[in-house]
Amino acid sequence: MKVCGMAARSRERCWTGWVLVLICAAICFLPLACQGGHQTEPSGVVPPQVPVRTSPPPPAVSSNPSSPSAPTVNSARAFQYIKEIVAFGPRPIGSPSHKKLEQYILAHLKGDQVESDSFTADTPEGKFPVRNIIAKYPGSKDGIIVIAGHYDTPYPLRNTKFVGANDGGSSTAILIELANQLRGKKRDGYSVWLFWTDGEEAVKQWSDTDSLYGTRHLAEKWQSDGTLKKIKAFVLTDMIGDADLNIERETNSAPWLEDLIYQAASHLGYQSHFFARSSDIGDDHMPFVRRGVPSADLIDFEYGYGNVFWHKPEDTVDKLSPKSLEIVGNVLLQTVWMLDQK
Numbered sequence: 279m280k281v282c283g284m285a286a287r288s289r290e291r292c293w294t295g296w297v298l299v300l301i302c303a304a305i306c307f308l309p310l311a312c313q314g315g316h317q318t319e320p321s322g323v324v325p326p327q328v329p330v331r332t333s334p335p336p337p338a339v340s341s342n343p344s345s346p347s348a349p350t351v352n353s354a355r356a357f358q359y360i361k362e363i364v365a366f367g368p369r370p371i372g373s374p375s376h377k378k379l380e381q382y383i384l385a386h387l388k389g390d391q392v393e394s395d396s397f398t399a400d401t402p403e404g405k406f407p408v409r410n411i412i413a414k415y416p417g418s419k420d421g422i423i424v425i426a427g428h429y430d431t432p433y434p435l436r437n438t439k440f441v442g443a444n445d446g447g448s449s450t451a452i453l454i455e456l457a458n459q460l461r462g463k464k465r466d467g468y469s470v471w472l473f474w475t476d477g478e479e480a481v482k483q484w485s486d487t488d489s490l491y492g493t494r495h496l497a498e499k500w501q502s503d504g505t506l507k508k509i510k511a512f513v514l515t516d517m518i519g520d521a522d523l524n525i526e527r528e529t530n531s532a533p534w535l536e537d538l539i540y541q542a543a544s545h546l547g548y549q550s551h552f553f554a555r556s557s558d559i560g561d562d563h564m565p566f567v568r569r570g571v572p573s574a575d576l577i578d579f580e581y582g583y584g585n586v587f588w589h590k591p592e593d594t595v596d597k598l599s600p601k602s603l604e605i606v607g608n609v610l611l612q613t614v615w616m617l618d619q620k
């Protein structure tokens with residue numbers, strides 16, 4: 279189902295305009311028509327005017343009145359998580375700061391159903407421990423929605439000032455905040471699994487075998503244990519904190535899922551931040567795409583003009599905005615709620 283949100287919205291505005299014209303005409307001309315009979319208004323009184331709207335109408339509260347509203351994220355809290363995460367410094371696999379971040383994530387999931395998928399990755403720089411972290415929030419419906427994002431930073435940048443506020447930080451933080459929103463609530467829908475992926479970054483030089491260590495491992499494991507076929511949607515977040523937020527329409531992603539995400543964004547009035555550009559991006563969703571799981575990658579790969587801050591020491595918190603976390607977090611929750619209705 280492909281819905282062009284922009285076209286639908288302009289048509290709706292046009293229809294509203296005609297109604298306004300008709301109401302205006304009725305109010306303006308009815309008193310004139312009545313003047314010949316009995317003049318009810320003293321002279322000099324201006325007939326009541328229909329207020330003229332100068333700004334665009336606010337987004338509709340719900341496109342489907344029967345659909346429940348999704349919760350919303352606390353973006354200030356999510357932004358604070360990013361500040362705390364970057365304070366650990368660079369967080370490549372195998373480093374003490376990576377270990378600290380693992381503990382930080384787990385400390386924010388106390389009482390939740392949490393699983394780790396730990397293994398040793400064989401990389402061009404030797405063997406490294408990799409740990410995927412999954413928090414599960416059970417639903418009443420048979421099926422799973424996975425929301426993922428990586429928490430490691432690149433090994434080649436381990437001795438630089440690179441702290442990955444956006445690349446690694448934003449995805450880790452938004453998932454922790456989503457956990458806050460899902461925790462302790464009865465879900466009348468699919469189970470939601472939050473998945474902090476590890477070893478996303480290349481250890482030496484990006485290739486099919488030197489990248490995506492965590493997701494390649496878990497996709498294979500979930501294929502062999504039957505989990506994979508229960509996944510209704512796999513939605514990845516990466517570099518979603520940029521204050522100038524422009525999420526790509528990622529071309530390896532499932533078009534129907536991206537259309538649904540666009541509908542969710544339009545429902546919340548955030549559609550201008552989505553899909554103005556199309557890009558083919560190899561990211562943590564690929565091991566799932568290759569196995570036929572409906573997947574989408576929400577990434578803004580234009581971080582600074584010409585992506586100039588990407589993998590640079592300039593990837594710092596001052597380039598980010600809580601508003602961007604709010605937009606992506608709320609669109610994710612809205613997407614989950616819309617998937618639940620399907």
Ligand SMILES: [Zn+2]
Binds near residue numbers: 432445589
């Ligand atoms: Zn990166």
